[in-house]
Amino acid sequence: MSGPKAHIRSSEIGSAIAKAIHEHRVIPGTKLGEDELSEIYGVSRTLVRSALQWLSHEQLIDIQPNRGAFVSKPSLREAREIFEARALLEPKTARSAALRMTDQAATHLKAHINAEHAALAQNDIGKALRLSGVFHIEISRLADQQTIGRFIESLIARSSLIIALYRKRDSALCEKHAHNALLEALSQRDGAKAEELMQSHLVDLVSALDLSEKTTKQPSLKDALRPENP
Amino acid sequence: MSGPKAHIRSSEIGSAIAKAIHEHRVIPGTKLGEDELSEIYGVSRTLVRSALQWLSHEQLIDIQPNRGAFVSKPSLREAREIFEARALLEPKTARSAALRMTDQAATHLKAHINAEHAALAQNDIGKALRLSGVFHIEISRLADQQTIGRFIESLIARSSLIIALYRKRDSALCEKHAHNALLEALSQRDGAKAEELMQSHLVDLVSALDLSEKTTKQPSLKDALRPENP
DNA sequence: TATACAAATATTGTATACAATTTATCGACT
DNA sequence: AGTCGATAAATTGTATACAATATTTGTATA
Missing domain, CATH: 1.20.120.530 (GntR ligand-binding domain-like)
Incomplete structure (x- = not known):
């Protein structure tokens, strides 16, 4: 009755980033700039931000207000x-x-x-x-x-x-x-x-x-x- | 090293909605329209959508593409x-x-x-x-x-x-x-x-x-x- | 009266524009 | 030389505008 079917494009971006994190192609502490990502995936920052929020909720990244998103460094x-x-x-x-x-x-x-x-x-x-x-x-x-x-x-x-x-x-x-x-x-x-x-x-x-x-x-x-x- | 400190306004909206759901003031199946919510909380749809995505990830609501967000009805x-x-x-x-x-x-x-x-x-x-x-x-x-x-x-x-x-x-x-x-x-x-x-x-x-x-x-x-x- | 189709309306999806904040750069002063 | 401070650049936060899709309404027809 519930599922992450919505926002397909943004969840694809999120998955791609998650995969890169999982494969250690981006390491903890790396900054994930919005403009940079929107450039890479050819979408607007809107979708990038959506993907980043998803990753943030998964605690794979750490969004610092007004500073940006960084790959999490678990304590x-x-x-x-x-x-x-x-x-x-x-x-x-x-x-x-x-x-x-x-x-x-x-x-x-x-x-x-x-x-x-x-x-x-x-x-x-x-x-x-x-x-x-x-x-x-x-x-x-x-x-x-x-x-x-x-x-x-x-x-x-x-x-x-x-x-x-x-x-x-x-x-x-x-x-x-x-x-x-x-x-x-x-x-x-x-x-x-x-x-x-x-x-x-x-x-x-x-x-x-x-x-x-x-x-x-x-x-x-x-x-x-x-x-x-x- | 990670925390939901970001997007304070939208997470407040999300919490408010979550609380209402928890208290059964909105029941499963209820549609949460974006315009309606942005009116209620006095913010743009941008923040409302951010809050809805959070709730969706918590599986409290179910976002159906192009249709809208509905309070989840767990099977x-x-x-x-x-x-x-x-x-x-x-x-x-x-x-x-x-x-x-x-x-x-x-x-x-x-x-x-x-x-x-x-x-x-x-x-x-x-x-x-x-x-x-x-x-x-x-x-x-x-x-x-x-x-x-x-x-x-x-x-x-x-x-x-x-x-x-x-x-x-x-x-x-x-x-x-x-x-x-x-x-x-x-x-x-x-x-x-x-x-x-x-x-x-x-x-x-x-x-x-x-x-x-x-x-x-x-x-x-x-x-x-x-x-x-x- | 009920059904099917079509226009109109309303809602969501995405991109862009502007505001606020942080970071970087340059210059003055000790 | 090095540090502090102000201005400029870059980045994030939010709102708005436009496009795409769904829903509703109205009308014609069986």
Whole structure:
């Protein structure tokens, strides 16, 4: 009875920007100027502003009054909250998905995983990252819970911001096996196992991040560039 | 690092409309014309449209392309999903809230309950309903989980639509005691009890609704107004 | 009387114009 | 030289104007 069918053009723009954010082609802090975007997409600022408001509500960008829109930089606290929320929602959702699993869905997910691996093979980290997120979203769709699914979708989008900001150096984005194991459990309609795998998968994701206090304050440039301290 | 501080005027309009929806002063299906609203709030359609897009994203209204914005009429399925989501989020949130409870918060919540009772005494059902929702939101704030809190807030707003559509006749909105008991458990910092009470409270809320299949299709006016059937 | 079509009206979608605010640039002063 | 301040440029906020679409009204016809 309700749906984001309206404002098609502006939501396309919003999706395009969201995708770029998700793929780390624009990084947190980047300013998204209205004139610039209206130039890029060949529309007036009206539609651009509409798209920006959408992104702002998704908390992917931060609109500062009279200053402009910037790609969000989630705080450490937000980062923790987002993964706590995912831990609360996704495992149970994976369980539901397992119970409603079909062969068709299995091949669909398998294709996704392959695309993800292909992207990794091409060293297209951004694309792999996004596809990884889409995999989680597909699972929530299978669970046939649109409401919770939307929440998860939103959390995953923001997760990509967190990864951009807090990822440990040299940490794997997503173990190759995690999604495969998940798919296995789903295909076997083993709800309990899917729930457990999803939970540990999320723990692994967090462990690839550096969410310690230190990172909170930026290097402050002044300190970072000062030649040396005794 | 992100917040809805921008577009202050339009978000005020959005809040005003959301409040009216929450209080059942405008009911599901009502058309929200842009000219009408811009007249009411003394602003241009630009700001009205901005507010409407916000409400649309909150799924409180449904924007139909070239037709206009209508207060959402959640389907039976959506209604069930929303309360399932609440059941997933709110009990654990209540538990967290209990652990972080302060005396100050207790008096604050107590005041809320009193205001709720006062509204009921004045037969201001709408206001009581909204305050009842705010009570739940306050609890989620106490849990100090902004992300989950926003989800809950969104779910509660949509719940008021569901209540408007599917409430059983003569069913109590909220047992007077439920919120008091919850406050009691919170004050005692009894997380387990708070979680349990919240869970059963939500069950009670659902049981005051008629979510059977039949209710799906509207009375269709034609049937409703036809004088009599044999 | 009811239905079908057509003009007229009203409403939403988009772009543009103007106002308000911030940011950048230049110059004066210490 | 560096900082403070004023003016100029650029950017966002809001309103208005025009275009596209839907709804209503009226009229003719069966």
